[in-house]
Amino acid sequence: MKRFALFVIMSYLSFAAVFPQDFDSKPAVNIENKKEDLRFTIGARFMADAAYYANPGESVINSGAAITDARIRTSMTYHNWYFYADFDFSRGKFSQKNIFLQYAFNKKCGNHLVKAGYYNDPATMANNTSRGSLHFISRAAPVNALAPGRELGLSYIFYNKEFLVNQGVFAENKYNDQLSGFQGLTLGGRWIWRPFNHTGEVLHIGASFRHAKISTGVKVDGVLRTQLNLGSSLETYTDPTKNFLSVSLPWADHDYYFSGEFLYMKNNFFARGEYLFRHVTKKRDDNALFDAQKGRDDAFATIEEWRAANPLSSDTFHGAYVEAGYKILGGGYAYSDVDGVIKGASKEALEIVARYSYLDIDDVLLPDEIRSVTPQLSGNRMHAATVGVNYAFNKYVKLLFSYTYSHLETDHFNTLQARLMFQF
Secondary structure (H helix, E strand, O other), X not given: OHHXXXXXXXXXXXXXXXXXXXXXXXXXXXXXEOOOOEEEEEEEEEEEEEEEEEOOOOOOOOOEEEEEEEEEEEEEEEOOEEEEEEEEOHHHOOEEEEEEEEEEEEEOOEEEEEEEEEEEOOOOOHHHOOHHHOOOOOOOHHHHHHOOOEEEEEEEEEEOOOEEEEEEEEEOOOOOOOOEEOOOEEEEEEEEEEEEEEOOEEEEXXXXXXXXXXXXXXXXXXXXXXEEEEEXXXXXXXXXXXXXXXXXXXXXXXXXXXXXXXXXXEOOEEEEEEEEEEEEEEOOOHHHHHHHOOOOOOOOOOHHHHHHHOOOOOEEEEEEEEEEEEEEEOOOOOEEOOOOEEOOOOOOEEEEEEEEEEEEOOOOOOOHHHHOOOOOOEOOEEEEEEEXXXXXXXXXXXXXXXXXXXXXXXXXXXXXEEEEEEEO
16 A cells, blocks of 8 residues: 555656646545644546537637646645645646645634645635636636736635635746746735625625736837736637637736625525726836837827827726526535635536626727737627536536527627536
8 A cells, every 4th residue: 555655646746747726626535644644635637628609700719629627636734734736738738727835823713824836816706716616617708808817926814704814915927937027016815704604505795906017028119018918718618719808908007906796605506796897007108119210211200199199098997797506406505714615516416507797808099009910909898698507426527518698799609518527
């Protein structure tokens, strides 16, 4: 048995060395050393999606099938210390996911955690729900486009039955690999109040905030041009193109994000939703850029003419979604106090779900220099409605089926999707 345990550990570590989100289910393989109060776990997750996109227009999105998630995960617990890491190699490419260290200490008023590493920014409910626990094949488009994702940072977390407080400081990007500029910091947090939190019934109301100073970009005529890109797929992973819902924001300066959320769960029913708002201010050195273009054949004679041809304004985007689910069999839903989310199925279950989402990223004024090169990055508005049926054979294997109608300003799509998922 000891040789087998050593083989499992060494095999995983060898894999991780070659290919230097989170799950709310416990891994199936557990190796314990009770004398040292140490536990090591290994698990995995796999998702295969198939989708058919019906579009009467000329826009192209490719129907078919894809491996949309394939991960190996590991964790180690030692006294109050907890280490977690998972790595994705779906679509034939390696992708680093969560990898963090956490220390926990308890007091009479509640639980305290300090967390450091690479993980989801706390400022959203949806992105802090594991994909393995989602009740839909994709997160809602406003979340994909507007909410922050994984970042390298340091967080403090407090929670008890009534409250969850989670805030942290994060790096603008995880590798400091920007072409130019200083890797800035972001500050984000999520705060939840639970008016009641009982077994089988929970109500939580929350708010999130995040601020980032955009400091990275590329040099244009000797001037640093910062850049921020926002976008979402059509709530699908089989063809995750963002061509229909995307926008590029040159000269981004301050990035402000706010969201409000609610969640209600009672026995075999849940309803939840979020409103997301993002405001981006811009800044550039007009005088330096105007002087740099003076020697060109198409140069502008005055800085006023140059500014008129290259307008600059702040941009505001927003979106929202509402979801509901009902379990026909499988008992009631479970809630996580530490994450403020609904957990995944822990046994055989059958449920029906529905969602409405809205995203507006069309309130943007792009300079001619950008629009002429990438005219598709001009934003859009979308309303989407989804209905689905999910069946869990057990806590390891699950099937999801859904239909989504997506209405954009100039187009619409009908999407049929299915997913086979297993995790252990």
